[in-house]
């Protein structure tokens with residue numbers, strides 16, 4: 001039996017009585033693009049952080065290609081490309097310096113790092129800023145996402161875990177990101193992304209999981225999860241709708 005690209009089993013995290021992840025179990029099959037959706041505070045970032053070795057779970061396991069992320073972190077992390085939430089980057093470097101630093105830290109061949117850096121920066125349209133000596137600390141939010149994605153791709157991982165990769169990214173760059181992801185999957189890679197944009201998940205993902213209050217409420221192929229309606233309908237039906245009644249916000253307006 002082949003192992004899933006990413007297998008989360010009963011991952012649990014309690015932040016001082018706040019059960020942010022409550023036995024999260026999720027499989028990302030090889031060659032699939034899985035979307036993780038859920039309301040604010042649902043536990044998406046907590047679950048993904050535990051999955052990639054950034055946040056130690058209270059209990060449960062995360063495996064990449066069968067390798068336990070917490071038992072064999074170095075081996076597992078070599079297989080993973082991660083775009084974390086609130087990515088912390090060395091700020092006083094240019095993009096090419098940052099990628100060089102990252103690649104050498106990962107033990108990559110310097111010539112390979114140089115070639116891939118030039119290609120990634122060109123495709124992500126960060127090459128001009130880089131040539132102009134712009135430091136990462138001067139980057140816009142969207143540019144930070146893009147350089148974050150470049151760091152996740154540089155070592156050619158097998159599994160990409162991307163926390164809200166499209167947040168703050170302009171439409172042209174979003175197309176490039178989608179093309180990169182499709183290319184990655186076509187080449188046999190596997191991806192899990194979190195997103196609040198249902199239309200994007202419906203367009204891009206072949207599998208989807210809906211998470212709320214730390215629990216996976218639905219998980220399967222896009223068709224299995226959304227049924228005959230839209231993903232948003234299914235999401236709202238599972239998570240619950242918040243409507244504004246006539247008295248609320250009555251002070252708004254003139």
Ligand SMILES: Nc1ncnc2c1ncn2[C@@H]1O[C@H](COP(=O)(O)OP(=O)(O)OP(=O)(O)O)[C@@H](O)[C@H]1O
Nearest residue numbers: 015018019020038039040041042043044045046047
């Ligand atoms: N480091 C932390 N310490 C304490 N509580 C935390 C911490 N990180 C997350 N939480 C709490 O855990 C819960 C889940 O948060 P998480 O960031 O995983 O949600 P999310 O689904 O990624 O939300 P969003 O869509 O808003 O990014 C929230 O109640 C949050 O306040």
